[in-house]
Amino acid sequence: MRLPGTPWIGHSELVLIRRESERDRADIHAVTAAAFGGPGAADPPAEATLVDELRASDAWLPRLSLVAVGAGEVIGHVVCTRGHVGVAPVLALGPLSVRPDCQRRGAGSALMHAVLGAADALGEPLVALLGEPAYYRRFGFRPAADYQITPPRPGWHLHFQVRVLTAYQPWMHGMFTYPEPFDRT
Numbered sequence: 001m002r003l004p005g006t007p008w009i010g011h012s013e014l015v016l017i018r019r020e021s022e023r024d025r026a027d028i029h030a031v032t033a034a035a036f037g038g039p040g041a042a043d044p045p046a047e048a049t050l051v052d053e054l055r056a057s058d059a060w061l062p063r064l065s066l067v068a069v070g071a072g073e074v075i076g077h078v079v080c081t082r083g084h085v086g087v088a089p090v091l092a093l094g095p096l097s098v099r100p101d102c103q104r105r106g107a108g109s110a111l112m113h114a115v116l117g118a119a120d121a122l123g124e125p126l127v128a129l130l131g132e133p134a135y136y137r138r139f140g141f142r143p144a145a146d147y148q149i150t151p152p153r154p155g156w157h158l159h160f161q162v163r164v165l166t167a168y169q170p171w172m173h174g175m176f177t178y179p180e181p182f183d184r185t
Contacts, residue, residue, distance in 0.1 A: 015075070015107050017114040020065040025055070027074035028067065028097075035097035046185040047095040054081050059179030063122060064091070066115050068098065068107040075102040078111040080119055083128060085149050086174035091119055092182070093129040112139045116163060125167040128176050130159050139163060148173035 020028065029048050036045035054060055059081040068076030076098040083092035093115065098108045116139060119127055128144060129136065130151070141161040144151060151160035152175065160176070 014070070015110055016069045017066055017110050018069065019063065020067050020077070020079075024067050024074050024077075028077045031074055031077055031099050032095060032097040034099055035103075036095070047097065050095065050181055050185045051077070051079060053181035053184070054079065054179060057081070057179055057181050059083070059092075059181070061091075064115060064118060066111055066118070068102075068111050070102060070107065075099045076107040076111050078115045080115055080124075080127060081179045083179060084177045085126070085128075085172050088125065088172045090172070090176075091124050091127045092176075092178050093127045094131070096131075109139075116140075116165070120165040120167075123167050124165055125169065125172055126165055127163045129161055130156055131161065133159065133161060136161055136163075144176065150175050152176060152178060 028051060029044070032051050033044045033048040036047040037043070055065075061081055064080035066078050067074045076096075078093070078096045080091040080093050083090050096108060096111060098111075116127065126147075128149065129141065131141075133141070133143070141163045143158075144160045144162045145157065147162055147164065149162055149172075151157060
């Protein structure tokens with residue numbers, strides 16, 4: 001019997017969301033490279049290199065690097081790192097990666113719900129990301145402009161979004177700053 005709301009990655013397999021461990025690093029790199037690879041993509045894709053560089057930076061938050069495990073294998077990953085709105089510490093989400101053969105089966109949604117819940121439980125005020133509004137709206141993300149938060153690049157305005165959490169305060173507005181490794185991608 002399946003519990004209501006238990007994420008599935010296929011017809012008969014459940015997905016487990018847990019914190020990244022050191023032994024997951026190569027798998028995370030491979031999953032991210034596969035998720036963002038394809039015709040015309042760099043080898044490895046910038047997103048795979050970004051995760052490695054974020055992990056080596058001061059912005060890395062180990063509690064918010066989560067993997068999705070199905071059938072004993074890492075099939076997905078999400079990470080939040082330290083960003084800022086003005087001087088307020090907030091979170092930058094991304095990348096979110098799911099192995100191509102496991103996409104559209106709930107692992108990405110499970111990762112999003114888990115990382116947002118963990119961020120809220122840790123007392124973080126908000127999460128910002130650059131992504132497709134139609135996808136992220138279902139997780140409570142809204143245009144950053146709704147909160148008077150501006151993206152680091154004006155051209156990102158339509159895809160730059162935030163999800164406020166319990167600790168959010170209305171005075172938290174202004175320019176969003178990603179951790180330094182994002183500047184190289």
